[in-house]
Amino acid sequence: MQVSVEKKEGIHCILNVEIPASEVDQEVSKRIKKIAKTARVDGFRPGKVPAGVIKKKYGEQVRFEVLGDVLPAKxxxxxxxxxxxxxxxxxxxxxxxxxxxxxxNVDVExxxxxxxxxxxxxxxxxxxxELGEKEHEKMIANLRKQLATWNEVDREVKEEDKVTIDxxxxxxxxxxxxxxADASEVTIGSGQMIPxxxxxxxxxxxxxxxTITVTFPEDYQNEELKGKEAEFDIIVKDIKxxxxxxxxxxxxxxxGIKGGEEEFYTEIKQNMARELKAATQRKVKSQVFDGLVKAIEVEVPKALVKREIxxxxxxxLKRMGGANAKLKAEDIPDNIFEEKAKHDVKLGLIINAIVDQQKFEADEASIDAMIEEMASVYExxxxxxxxxxxxxxEFDNIKAVVIENKLVDWVCDQAKVEDEKEDFFDLIRNTMPQQPMM
Structure with missing residues (x-):
């Protein structure tokens, strides 16, 4: 086999490859002879069909199969x-x-x-x-609302009412x-609907x-509705x-708390502290990752984007029902996922490059600390x-998070980091995955 580099430019390299005729021709002949032993052709007894006849009938297909085996290895x-x-x-x-x-020729990306x-x-x-008594009391009020009983009332709708609407x-x-929607339940002030x-x-x-007029947010998940003004005809069916x-x-x-009211209040405070730490990490990490993608130039290989798509x-398809779904992957346009795929591939390449260059590792102490934090929530x-x-x-996932956290800290040491006051409940809500409006 002879190989020569035609050109190497950016992330592309073209190789010219030559394979001696004998390597392919001999393999084709070998397979033709094998087929001849069992092939049935009109006018010939089984096993007595001349190789030339078999070659004429099956030669092109056999050569195609041989190339399918030979080319990837070469x-x-x-x-x-x-x-x-x-x-x-x-x-x-x-x-x-x-x-x-x-x-x-092989175009290598x-x-x-x-x-x-x-x-x-x-x-x-x-x-x-700030995570003090005010926030703790609000959390307890929210928990009480979760177990509330709802009674129908005959008056105007107020904040915190639950209404059924069409x-x-x-x-x-x-x-x-x-x-x-018909008979949709909405809790006023919950933020479950658009602003x-x-x-x-x-x-x-x-x-x-x-009839009310509202505007979809610019960051709304449906691209066709972002920033659009909409009218909604609403009928109130009941108020509770x-x-x-x-x-x-x-x-x-x-x-699930067995220690009584005192234990309940202690548990609430501990849970809120854990949630605050996790939400803060999520928000900082999200900003760091977005910042890396914007700051660092990377030519993203199309092959990796296609795999991500x-x-x-x-x-x-799995979320839609897997094997029972009528829709097939080839029926879904690539462009629906392309922008996010490019972003995710680019981010992955940057993260891997930083980890390799800085030699970040998941040390035992950090792993144990994260496992301990996870375990402390359970009885x-x-x-x-x-x-x-x-x-x-699970263990590998924890190691990956430990390395990610080290990377985020390292980037923050070099980035422009400013403190920003934020409400606990807004932070928790805004750092959770977005849910569709309806």
Whole structure:
């Protein structure tokens, strides 16, 4: 096999490969003879069909199969010999004739070499959150609402009421998909609907009809509705107000706390502290990752983007019912996932480059601390510790998070980090995954 580098430019390298004719022709002949032993052809007894007849009938197919076996091994060897870090390959056959050298070109898409720079341009707002008695009392009030009983009332809708409504939404005068519902329950002030929607219901009475105008947020998950003004025709079917339970032994027991009211208050404070730490880490990490993608130039291999798109399609199909779903991956357009796939691939390449260059590792002390933090939430902490350490997938996930956290701290040491005051409940809500409006 002869290999020559035609050109190497950016993340592309084109190899010209030649394989002696004998390597392919001999394998084709070998397979033709094997087929001849069992082939059935009109006019010939089984096993007595001349090789020439078999070759004429099956030769093209056999040669195609041989190339399917030979080419991957040959171009993999060529890539290895040239010491190329391949992300993907495209093969073009230049010459494929019996008795002549097999010639093909391999367009090798390489993993990019990444220069980690401009980290000082990354801006991070680090949440500074007050977590005191006021926040603790609000959390307890929220928990009481979770166990509230709802009683129908005959009055105007107020904040914190639960209403049942029918609504129809229109954009540019046209009813849009997903913008209508019957008998939908909405808790006023919960933020479950887009801004302005719940506020528009306040003051309405049972059986009253009203049209409100609201604007979809610029960061709304549906691209077609971002920033669009919409009208909603609303009918209130019923209005209910909450009757909150007292904080007693029965109430505490419903949250799985056995130590009584004092233990309940202690647990609330500890849980909120854990949530605050996790939410702060999520927000800082998100800003760091977005900042890395914006600051660092990377030529992203198309092969990796395609793999990420295919993975996203398969994940979507699984959520839709897996093998029972009528939709197939090839029916879903790539462009739906392309922008996010490019972002995620670029981020992954940057993270891997930083980890390799800085040699970040998950040290035993950090791993143990994270496992301990996880286990402390559970009643049988020892069982959780043992399980996590034995489960390779979970243990590897913890190691990955430890390394990510070290990377985030390292970037923050070089980035522009400023403290920003934030409400505890806003921080928790804004750092959780977005849910569709309806």
């Amino acid at each position: 171009y993999a060897k060529a890539i290895e010999d040239e010491k190329l870090n391949a992300a993907g390959v495209e093969v073009e056959i230049v010459q494929n004739e019996e008795g002549k050298e097999l010639k093909f 390489l993993f990019p070499e990444i220069a980690i720079e401009k980290l000082d341009t990354i801006e991070v707002k680090k949440p500074v959150v 609504f129809v939404g229109r954009v540019d005068g046209e009813v849009f998909e997903g913008g209508s 302005g929607f719940e506020e528009g219901i306040v003051g309405m009475k049972k059986d009253q009809e009203k 107000e909450a009757s909150l339970p007292e904080i007693d032994a029965e109430f505490v027991e419903k949250f 295919d993975r996203a399609k398969n994940d979507l 049988d902490a020892d069982e959780v510790r043992t399980h996590v350490k034995k489960d390779k997938k």
